[in-house]
Amino acid sequence: MSGTFDFPLILLTSILAYITYSLLLALYNLTLHPLANFPGPKLDGAFDFPRYWYMYLGDSAARFTELHDQYGKVVRVAPNRLSFNTAQSFTDIYVTKRSNGYPLNKDKEQYTDHIDQKMNSIITLDNPTHKKQRRVMSYAFSPSAVREQEATVHSYCSLLISRLKAQITDPSVKGKVDLVRWLNFTTFDIIGDLAFAESFHCLETGKNSLWMTAVFQNLKTVAFMRIARGYPLLNFALQTAIKWSPSVARATMKLRKDSQDKMARRLALDTDRKDFTSHFLKHRDGIMTDNDLLSNASLFILAGSETSATLLSGLIYLLLKNPDSMQKVRDEIDAAFNDTSEMTFVKEAQLPYLHACIEETFRVYPPVPMELNRVTPPEGATIDGLFVPGNKSVATSHLGTYHSSRNFKDPLEFHPERFLGDKRYAGDDLAALQPFSVGPRNCIGINLAYAEIRSIATRVLWNFDIELCAESERWLDQKMWLLWDKKPLMVKLKERIRA
Numbered sequence: 126m127s128g129t130f131d132f133p134l135i136l137l138t139s140i141l142a143y144i145t146y147s148l149l150l151a152l153y154n155l156t157l158h159p160l161a162n163f164p165g166p167k168l169d170g171a172f173d174f175p176r177y178w179y180m181y182l183g184d185s186a187a188r189f190t191e192l193h194d195q196y197g198k199v200v201r202v203a204p205n206r207l208s209f210n211t212a213q214s215f216t217d218i219y220v221t222k223r224s225n226g227y228p229l230n231k232d233k234e235q236y237t238d239h240i241d242q243k244m245n246s247i248i249t250l251d252n253p254t255h256k257k258q259r260r261v262m263s264y265a266f267s268p269s270a271v272r273e274q275e276a277t278v279h280s281y282c283s284l285l286i287s288r289l290k291a292q293i294t295d296p297s298v299k300g301k302v303d304l305v306r307w308l309n310f311t312t313f314d315i316i317g318d319l320a321f322a323e324s325f326h327c328l329e330t331g332k333n334s335l336w337m338t339a340v341f342q343n344l345k346t347v348a349f350m351r352i353a354r355g356y357p358l359l360n361f362a363l364q365t366a367i368k369w370s371p372s373v374a375r376a377t378m379k380l381r382k383d384s385q386d387k388m389a390r391r392l393a394l395d396t397d398r399k400d401f402t403s404h405f406l407k408h409r410d411g412i413m414t415d416n417d418l419l420s421n422a423s424l425f426i427l428a429g430s431e432t433s434a435t436l437l438s439g440l441i442y443l444l445l446k447n448p449d450s451m452q453k454v455r456d457e458i459d460a461a462f463n464d465t466s467e468m469t470f471v472k473e474a475q476l477p478y479l480h481a482c483i484e485e486t487f488r489v490y491p492p493v494p495m496e497l498n499r500v501t502p503p504e505g506a507t508i509d510g511l512f513v514p515g516n517k518s519v520a521t522s523h524l525g526t527y528h529s530s531r532n533f534k535d536p537l538e539f540h541p542e543r544f545l546g547d548k549r550y551a552g553d554d555l556a557a558l559q560p561f562s563v564g565p566r567n568c569i570g571i572n573l574a575y576a577e578i579r580s581i582a583t584r585v586l587w588n589f590d591i592e593l594c595a596e597s598e599r600w601l602d603q604k605m606w607l608l609w610d611k612k613p614l615m616v617k618l619k620e621r622i623r624a
Contacts, residue, residue, distance in 0.1 A: 127305070147172075149302045159514035165201030176203045177352045183604025186494040186524040187343055193525040199511060206518040208496060212556040213509040214454040218499050219564035221377040221506075227252040228564050229506065231498035232518045234354055246424040248566075255566065256315060257412050262421070262569055265404035271572045273399035275470050277318055278577055279426045282584050283465070284328045287313045289589065290390050293618055301594065303613040308437045310429040313337055319400045319429075319573075320422040321387040336426055348606035366438060401425060431572050432492040433577055438614050439490035440482060440582055442600050443539045445593040450541055454478050457497065458587050465584055473579040481541035483578060487560040488527045489539055496520035497562060523560070530559040592617040 136351055151171035161170070169175045169192075179185040192200040193210045209218070219228055219318060236249050245257050264270060267308045289307060293300040310327035313334060317325040325334035333341075353360040391402050392415065405418055414420075457478045474480075503515040513519055528536045532554045533543065535545040543550035561568035568574070585591075595617035604610045 130312045132416070142394050155321065158199050158204060160205065160207065160517060163199060163207060164196040169203060170201045171204065172353050173203050176206070177355055180348060180352055180606075182350075183606050183610060186496075187604045189496065189522040189525040190228070190528050193522065193529055194356050198509060199533070203518075206498070206520075207508075207513060208520055208522045208525060209509060210522050210529050210532070210557075211509050212526075212532070212554050212559075214521045215526075215557070215559050217506070218509040218521055219497075219566065221560055223502050223506065225252070225502070228566075229501060229519070232339060232498035232500050232520075232568075234518070235351065235498045237491045237506070246420045247569075248424065251437060258391055258417065258421075258585070259409045259565070259569065261405060261412050263402075264408050265401045266569050266572055268572055270404060272470060274319060274573065277400075278315055278470075279468075279581055280313055281315045281318070281324075282580050284314075285581065286465075286584055286588050288328050288331070289585075289618060290620060293620055300618040302616060304441055305434070305438045305611050309333075309337060309430070309434040309582070310575065312434040312437075315428070315577060316429040320391075320402070320425050322394060322396070322400055323387065324401065335380060335383055338510045344608055344610070345606045384419055384423055388415070388422060392418075397441065411434050425570065429573065429577075430569070433574055434580075435492040435611060436483070436486055436490075436574075436578055437581055438611060439492075439601075440486040440578075441585070441591065441616070442593070442597070442614055443486055443489060444586075445481065445591060447539045450482060450539065453541075454482050455586055458583055462583075462587065465587065468580070468583055468587075470548055470576045473576070473583050476583070477545065477581070478541060479579065479582065481544040483517050483575070483582070484544045484558065485541045488533065488558050489537070490601060491527060491560050491607075493560070493608065494524040495607055496522050513531070521551040521559075526557050529557075588621060590619040590621055592619075 135441060154171050158170075159521070163170075170620050176185065177189045188199070189202060189208050189210075192202060193208070198209060198211050198214075200208045221228060221231065230252070231249075247255055247262070250258060285307060289302065292298045292302045307328075310331070313327050313336065314324045317323065317334075317336070325336060327337065350360075350363060353363045369477045372387060388402075390584060391400075392406075397403075401422065402418060405421075409418075444454065454476075457476050461472065461476060498518045499518040501513050501515050501519060505515045506513055506519075508519060530536050531585050534553055540547075540550065543553050544555065559567075559573070561571045594617060597613065598613045600614055601614055603612060
């Protein structure tokens, strides 16, 4: 009858129209698109959904590694995206200045999907504002500032050792512990103290803080939000669900209030303690507001705790799986120190084999395995000798670079000697290892991270004999949603007996 609304027909027509459009777009992507001639799987070049699918599964970093092994130094991983895995690409993407005076801009798809839009940190700022704020922050992470933080870091290292020793004597535990938890407790407490002048008390209580719980719960959510961005209807539904979800709203508000309260207490302190905030307050000169301090303190807690704990967990695991390396690093530590009271940042930095083990862990198990995407300028850009047209997303794949036999001999094996001049690894391209990234937006906390990692590792290895439990033999088999989804690292601890 005339005027009847035929919903099934309209729905079918819409579906057919969408399928037709998608197929025509795929045909364009494979034939006429500016990136059509770059190597890569045809399905990935035609559609975005393969990339999103592997992100959903937590396998995107491993997938990029496989693609680089198959296709070479550059791979088209999506219609508008290229992945590189060379040392030169690090420089060309993240360091080389373009016509605007800055390196390539960040890809907004990757850097604007925060759950809490009111928490805007330095990683999302435009280039000029970032440059100003980074200059203010740099004072807090300079070598001299890190030395001022030594007593704070070492106090939590000592607390970690005492708490682990307590696990040995606890009859309900008998020395069997999850090192991931205890290392996370330590790094969260350290960074909380340096950011807010108060600990999260994770080591004391043996429990996760609000911050830790929020970090681990939100990683998958943020990853799924990145996926949803590619599909407007899905993105709208997810954003609406998050906005109106009582549990998510309560958790976000509680986390924000806790952050604000901690920062307010720190700002009210009349103290000469040398922490992040003291340097920010001294040098901000109208550039950073109190809200900027809050947002960036939140970032430092995530970046400075989870990543360090991940590296330390990987370091201990890889040493346990490679007993020759474990013996060498322990011999080096034992020869350097008679007691933990002799351990200082300066002396811990003078342990070459330990440093090589740390570097090799960064290579085998990078705490940030995901790609950090940038966008080429309208005029295009040359990356590792290849011209990439304008407005295309490019990145150097950390895992794909570090696990490539083109860059490192025996890339999946743990060989610290490659960083000590061993001739067997003379062909390795050590410049291809950039775990803190490079350029003006690299990790600002690199000095503190190394000092913290060395201090914790030195004390744990000096104090304990460690045995890997059977259930953690395949600990490196992990998924990745922005960061690694770490499994418990179960070990058996015994206090070392010294003559």
